Amino acid sequence: MVLERPWLAYYDDGVPYTVAIPRVPLNYLLRSATNRFPRQGAIIFEGKRITYHNLQQDVNRFANALRSLRVERGDRVMLLLPNLPQMVIAFFGVLEAGAVAVFTLPATDPKELIRQVRESGARVLVTLTQFAHLVEEIKAGLVEEKVFPLEHIIFTHVGDYLPLPRRLGLMLSRERRLHHQLEIPLDAGTHQFKRLLAIPDQNFPDVDQSPEDLAVIQFTGGTTAAPKGVMLSHRNLIANALQTRHWLPSFIEGKERFLCVLPFSHSYGLTTALNVPVALGATLILKPTFEVVDVLKTIQRHHPTVFPGVPNMYLAIKDFPGVRKFGIQSIKACVSGSAPLPVEVQEAFEKLTRGRLVEGYGLTEAGPVTHANPLNGLRKIGSIGVPLPSTEARVVDLVRGRKEVKVGQVGELAVRGPQVMLGYWDNPEETRSVFNADGFLLTGDVAQMDSDGYFRIIARKADMWYPSRPGTPAFPRDVEEVLFEIPQVKEAAVVAIANQPVAFIIAQRDRPQADALIAYCKRRLPPDLVPRLVIFVDDFPRTFIGKVIRRELVKLFEQNNQGH
Template sequence: MTVSNFSPARSAAYHHPTPLGTIFTPASLPALFERTLHRNPDAPFLHFLGRTYSYKQIYAQAQAFALGLSRAGIVKGDRVGLFLPNVPIYAAAYYGSMMAGAVVVNFSPLYSVEELSWQVGDSGTKVLVTVDVPELYKTAKKVLDASTLETLVVGSLADQLPRLKGVAMKLLKRSQIADVAYGAKVKSWAGMTPAGTPPKVAVGPEDLALLQYTGGTTGRPKGAMLGHDQLSVNAQQVAGINPFGNPAGEVFVGALPFFHVFANTALLNHAMVTGGSIAMVPRFDAGQVLAIIQKYRCTGFPGVPTMFQALLDHPDLAKTDLSSLKVCISGGAPMPAPVHERFEAVTGVRIAEGYGLTESSGVVSANPYQGTRKRGTIGQLVPGTEVILLDKENPENLAPEGEPGELAVCGPQIMRGYWQRPESDADTFVRRDGKCYLRTGDVARIDEDGFLEIVDRIKDMIAVNGFKVFPSVVEDVILEHAAIKEALVIGVPDDARGEVPRAYVTLNEGATETGAELASWLNARIGKHERVDQVVVRDSLPKTMIGKLDRKTLRAEVL
């Protein structure tokens, strides 16, 4: 059964431990950090390659950076960019910027000079923080020299490591350390974190906290404006679905990149609000992740589907002690059923699929961590959230009962709009019954218990002779074949039918099936209008910066 809306009034079958209708109190992120600090200042916050940082240590660094920003002329509302992998100074720079009243702008370390330069200009970023990794520093320096950026702050990676590791890196691995040209516009992290107390800046829940750029499907990325209220509430919403008791005892695997909204909320802010800790890695490496799970007795692992596949493929999985893990959370992309089933069978650890967007501060829904769940769905809404399904052809109307529709979300975690893009808001939001809903662009079903299932993206639907084909439906079928490891389906032009589906796949090790054999097997199992013109076997499929399969890039490559 599909229903057109699900609100706090329909909560009889709600399975998260915090009631769906709960109203959370918004606060500034620095205020929440201070509250957690006072509870237990010496509690571990970040574990990084053998070194542990307490809440007190990161808070002190954040305060020092806030003072450095103030002395550099940064005032409330100015933008400070973070061009960082997962390193401890990310947290200090993130919260320190907010203590100074600045707005953080997240940038992926994978950005090219052109991408970074454009987003620096669009956001009006004045200060950019990076580390002395040669590739990052070279990119950031070129942007500094050719943009409106005023100051580049460079942290030392070696100084963030345990002492002996840091000394060894400086002595033996000089090629891995950039030759930084410090000067009037290039400052060291140490130089930007002076001793002293920063001036008190009034930062409230109503203030803008973060510009998080979306990948988008066409054109330039847009900066989602997320306030302290949205981010603080979403962190509390995520904490509210944890049924395991004392949240301060949780140790999360920090493999997702902090610059991405999923990790920003589900890892960094979630841990900060609850007093939990994060065992972080600079970038995802399956062997390193398995090692830190065992070493730090990690209890939770948020990741994307390709990460779980990589763990399954790693030879150390069978000999790694995973008994501390209570749950794994998968988001960012649909979890293929074979990967889901195999991971749980091999590890004995439950995967709870969830869903969110940049524009929703990170998290909208998740399957319960314990008890009732529905595999293949994105679970139930986090507390305080409502959704409706809009008609796919006319978003001013609700979808007909029993039919999927465009998912639209209303809740305290929804963004304020796009940075300097007021014209985009008209297509992004819809008002019904006095409430404002975010149009997600995802086609979904909602069952009578409030479990949501994403059918596909509206823009990804393939029009075959007037019929709508959902690529994910075809992908789900082909992934049932034992030879298939990954799959993406896109529409390609066809003179007779307008478009026709085509599948691109990678194979499991040892598989020898041809594209023709796979196409024949697939087409015998799907509807006539869903049949692919061919299956293309590739060595790899494109992935986004956080490791999920990237249909947009594949389409650009092919078309």
Template sequence: MEVPESYPRGVPISIKYPEMPVYEFLRNSARKFPDRDAVIYLDATHSYATLWEQIECFAANLTGMGIKKGDRVALLLPNTPQFILAYNAVLLCGATVVALNPLQSVEEIERQTTVTDSKLLIILDRLLEKLPDKHPELIIAEAAYYVPSRLRALSRVKYRIKRPTGSHRFEDLITGTKLTGYPEINPTEDVAVILFTSGTTGQPKGVMLTHYSQVANALQSYHWLRGWGYSSKPQPAGYPVILCAIPFFHSYGLVVMNEAVSFGCTLALIPNPTAEDIIKVTEKHQVTHFPLIPRLIREVVEHPQVEKHDLTSLTTCSSGGAHIPVPLMKQFEKLCGARMYQGYGLTESGPTVAATPVEGDPVYESTGLPYPDTEVKIMDLQLGEIELKAGEKGEIIVRGPQLMKGYLDDPETTSKVMKEGWLYTGDIGYRDPRGYLYIIGRKNERIVAAGHTVWPTLVEEVLAGHSDVVHAVAFGVPDPLRCNTDIRAIVVPREGVDRASLEKKLLALCRDHLEEYEIPTKIIFRDSLPLTLLGKVDRKKVIEEIDAMIERLIQGEDIPEEYR
């Protein structure tokens, strides 16, 4: 494997990954650091030894309920201690975790538990309104069980939740006899977790990730972040304290959890993240690492009280899931003195395949260099068979030990995106001469305007780079009279900004940074746009709305002037 000169020091090019179940990370940390705080949850702390003992008991009870190797158990849980316990206990039984997103519709939750043939559903009591009529056998976890006793008592008075008949109490299943004789796991073949894609390009697909892929990606992330043990600042606890605000049911949040547990870090859990909670938890518990998304980073930086809090315990902050403007990264670094770095990946790739180094001169615009044992190529957009040179734009394909096994019950789609060990991501990008990767959009988002290819992401990045823009989305609108396609953009401005003045500034900004055919012919202002879980504009929903407007216009119906 070619090693670029810019590869970060102390990070191995290749790693010998142990072929072991994912739960060995927590089991090992419980042996090494039994009394260390594994989690902080609403100011209550729970040690590694305590968690592992409860995991063994929970696994024994799951086995007693008939869960066996190869079964699937669905989790409908936010970032609470119960997720960590349930995740590891299910794996300890030899079963597969199906991680569900509570923000989905009840109908989609029912579909996912059905297509995965989940034998059990472990759900938080505060999420029972998301319970489908048709559901597997239930285990219900009390949201306040792991919080300080005073808060737990108040919660039980405030929330008198009626549990469905025949359901089991999570808290009754974490004591008693421990599991003995763990089922044998084949790490390279056995699926540890099924995660569903966001569905931005169609119905959410189940992505199967093996124990080996999850172990590999956690260790790749560990070595990338820790390198030779580098830390730019003292760590107050003597080891990392990781903010866990990204949901564990998302691939980004899950790799954060696995990597943190593998190193015996303390996980500061935030089940419903707000800027205020993030700031307070960071200061109180001296958090050292921030894995966040651009939306949350912006909300922290712009919080009116942020200057009154001390965030200087932070050493690093990773951003993923969406484009982050360079000025925002620099603002964050100035605020807390932490190093910002970006990562790139997708659910199908385990998820992370590249990141920018945490040492040396920052390359803010890039999503980084490939992880250890990870290969990245840029292929032509016509056949996908010709590897392109540095600077040439094409489809990003990746290969590495962290990739998915395939899509659930969909070998045909799997074969279209997995070819000879390479994952065809559908993302468009390029690499510079140093090997750094840059993302410019999705293959299916390509717009042809004035005979040229326009990637809407490039337009959006320019617009979002203005300090008065919160969100931006670009799209094409066909003009049948001119046989052409116009580029349009929808922008969510900051509150109180003069929109007429902002439009002039944005068009001037576009003229300075874009080609003539990439400049929007019209900018539409809206108070809000639909967002995905990771804070990106939900392009699918926006385009569906625009397409409906275009169809109405073609049919001669009246539509708002700004969409004409």
């Protein structure tokens, strides 16, 4: 096996080659944690502590409330919530009811939300009172399209689970009170979260469930195309939670504290900040948003031991003045994902915490985690690491995605394992297009594998272009790295339009001339890679985790052309 999978030789001690996946639904992770650690703190939210026993009771109440609203096995419930206790209760409650949780990303455009509600056929929407006007916009949009899947709206208040002093402070502040109060009338299809939980039935609902049942429809970030609904089964999500948990063999069940600032509505946050800690019986320290001062004060007060995040979070903490006084040495492990981790950020953060910060990789279609660097073993700069237990990975040809390329050659990363999705919701044609004949998921990422089995991501396949057909492909970073050499360039993003590179630039205070940038590129790059146009922007369109949405840059180019 090691000959076929050279990366196995680099697994940390205690990490198994394969992981046994129990044949139970995902909500059994919470049931198991409750049985083992009933009095253990499951959630800490702004000082409010909820034990696993009390959490399971609220989950059961919510599940029974959904059943009383005639939510049946397989029905879809959309969760439009930040990281609050209500999100955890609603998610596991939906699963206990036998229903499917539909997640969309924070700050999704209202028109896109309407499309996702329509396409998923969500019967119930759970959201905050402060989003009431957005809900009205969604309902009006559905009426206009003559589609009426939404039957029930469940509103919750951001202060429902705050400790009493914080809740009183919220209510006494007129501005905050007005911001969060519900301004639309309640009707037969509109409900309040807390009132639904007032029902006395704390028993587990009587619902038949299978590990193969659909658990989650997760809409992708849509950086290169319109968001698609990824179908993840209970087995997919249990598998990825246990694969990730076993990657961290030194973690002690019932003793860890996770800082949960990654949104649970994102697949990376769902697995690493929710399902993994629940599998461990850990305490979840919830943060609805990432604000560096607030996060540091939370670390100082609650001493988290694990902090899953993205590079921008670690960078902000590293650069904060006087960061050492907040006692961040309690953090012993961080798993960074969703974007490349700069080595200087990794080294500086580890020096501050004396813990380990490792880079991983995944995609929504794979639950999402497929690769990570060993926590204590060999880490390679610029590498996403090696495949997790029970995960196969290979690099295949860029044209058809069938033939495995030689070690060190560039191709498309393909993965196979129990965490890989069932497919795209209501889109069998798109599903067929991303699986090859061997059942490997084609990730859409261009990659290389070295002789040790470590993988490196080069670019998104959708972002590459062929300057001189049938020549070798070119990638945005070929041009971006040269542009970054120019001191006046703060950030650069390159897209190929009509097979020609176009550079979008965020400049430093002393903005350079476009001609000067092009002239520099002419000295440093082959003619085919020199940007044909430079467009200056104040910021890039980004996902909430900071990824540049390149398809929106194409729209900016088109608008720029129309203006000339």
